[in-house]
Amino acid sequence: MIETPKNLTSNILLGMFLGFVVGSLLYYLSFFSESFLNFTKVYVFNLGSAIFINLLKLLIVPLVFFSLVSGISSLTNMQSLGNITLKTISLYLSTTAIAVSLSLLIGSVFKPGAGYSSNIAPPDQLPKGQGIYETILDIFPSNIIEAMAQNQMLAVVFFSILFGFALNKTNHLTNNFSEAFEKLNTVFMQLVIMVISFAPIGVFCLIGKFVITDGLDIFQEAFKYVLLLIIVLLIHAIFTYSVILKLFTNLSLLTFYRKMKDVAIFAFSTSSSAATIPVTLKTVQNDLGVNKNVSSFVIPVGATINMDGTAIMQGMATVFIAQMSGIDLTLFQYIQVVILAVVTSIGTAAVPSAGTITLVIILQQFGLPLEAIGIILAVDRILDMLRTSVNVTGDAAVACIVANSENLIDKNLFDK
Numbered sequence: 004m005i006e007t008p009k010n011l012t013s014n015i016l017l018g019m020f021l022g023f024v025v026g027s028l029l030y031y032l033s034f035f036s037e038s039f040l041n042f043t044k045v046y047v048f049n050l051g052s053a054i055f056i057n058l059l060k061l062l063i064v065p066l067v068f069f070s071l072v073s074g075i076s077s078l079t080n081m082q083s084l085g086n087i088t089l090k091t092i093s094l095y096l097s098t099t100a101i102a103v104s105l106s107l108l109i110g111s112v113f114k115p116g117a118g119y120s121s122n123i124a125p126p127d128q129l130p131k132g133q134g135i136y137e138t139i140l141d142i143f144p145s146n147i148i149e150a151m152a153q154n155q156m157l158a159v160v161f162f163s164i165l166f167g168f169a170l171n172k173t174n175h176l177t178n179n180f181s182e183a184f185e186k187l188n189t190v191f192m193q194l195v196i197m198v199i200s201f202a203p204i205g206v207f208c209l210i211g212k213f214v215i216t217d218g219l220d221i222f223q224e225a226f227k228y229v230l231l232l233i234i235v236l237l238i239h240a241i242f243t244y245s246v247i248l249k250l251f252t253n254l255s256l257l258t259f260y261r262k263m264k265d266v267a268i269f270a271f272s273t274s275s276s277a278a279t280i281p282v283t284l285k286t287v288q289n290d291l292g293v294n295k296n297v298s299s300f301v302i303p304v305g306a307t308i309n310m311d312g313t314a315i316m317q318g319m320a321t322v323f324i325a326q327m328s329g330i331d332l333t334l335f336q337y338i339q340v341v342i343l344a345v346v347t348s349i350g351t352a353a354v355p356s357a358g359t360i361t362l363v364i365i366l367q368q369f370g371l372p373l374e375a376i377g378i379i380l381a382v383d384r385i386l387d388m389l390r391t392s393v394n395v396t397g398d399a400a401v402a403c404i405v406a407n408s409e410n411l412i413d414k415n416l417f418d419k
């Protein structure tokens with residue numbers, strides 16, 4: 004088994020803390036010269052963050068490809084893949100529906116938008132979201148190199164499954180060529196660990212960049228909306244996932260959350276479920292003991308279509324904007340929001356702020372004022388970080404449940 008560097012979590016936390024402190028000092032103290040500030044911002048924080056994110060992204064496609072191909076090509080029971088797919092998709096859709104319902108419930112009880120008026124200007128141009136038609140079509144690439152170059156996860160997953168099947172069927176003719184993929188997969192796992200060992204520095208730069216750009220005053224606008232959103236995200240991350248894990252498995256919740264710490268921190272600092280895929284995959288496979296056949300499918304698909312945190316934001320934002328504009332949503336409209344948020348979270352890209360783009364689709368549906376998106380964007384940075392952590396925790400919880408139901412989880416490794 005490939006070893007992870009020692010004290011990684013505490014070093015990442017230290018990096019985060021230092022990024023926070025150094026970023027705040029530079030942002031709030033006024034005795035640094037403009038040129039020094041600019042230099043540090045560009046050449047330390049921005050450059051460091053961009054390099055780190057690039058290194059993570061560099062691994063996503065080959066990692067998913069090799070691990071999925073080697074998993075599928077060694078499957079002896081093809082029925083199992085069908086079961087895994089069905090369970091994964093149903094769990095992803097149900098947890099997202101629970102997430103947005105929770106958000107709508109709390110939003111309509113505590114009314115974040117009642118009596119709220121803002122002086123924030125609307126954005127010049129409204130972002131455009133991707134429709135469900137394009138999302139479905141994107142699963143079937145016409146050019147796999149192009150799909151890989153654009154990190155289109157569903158297309159890569161689809162192609163890897165096809166390729167894995169073909170490899171599986173031809174192994175007797177190719178002198179067990181699938182073993183080569185198994186070995187390449189091990190090499191890429193090692194590469195992930197090498198990149199992760201730079202995480203303390205990467206996280207330092209990412210957090211520092213965030214603070215130095217936006218400061219720490221996250222509650223400047225829409226205080227109640229921000230607070231309620233954070234509460235619902237926490238309830239979902241802690242309560243909902245605990246309940247479903249307990250309902251479907253007998254795994255220790257404490258161990259699950261303890262081992263998920265690094266993944267959550269990565270998602271928090273990168274604001275991207277996609278960039279976090281290498282870390283999520285590594286943790287789910289090597290630490291939580293989920294078999295590669297399950298994790299290599301469930302994690303990349305989850306990063307793309309399962310966004311509970313994003314759905315929570317979209318639910319709360321819809322309620323907030325409706326209340327602000329004095330519009331009463333009917334029960335039927337609430338149900339429509341649930342369905343729309345589930346569907347749009349599938350079409351939301353796993354990159355920073357993507358959720359606010361697909362929010363436009365929901366607002367349009369109900370004739371809500373699109374200009375209000377300006378308020379949502381103004382407070383979105385930190386909320387994006389938090390909801391991305393929830394998104395990836397959901398992916399890992401579902402991976403454990405699916406693996407457990409198929410007897411494809413190594414419980415000794417999980418408990419270690």
Ligand code: ASP
Nearest residue numbers: 275276313353356357358
């Ligand atoms: N940043 C989120 C993610 O990557 C998507 C979003 O909600 O904006 O999971």
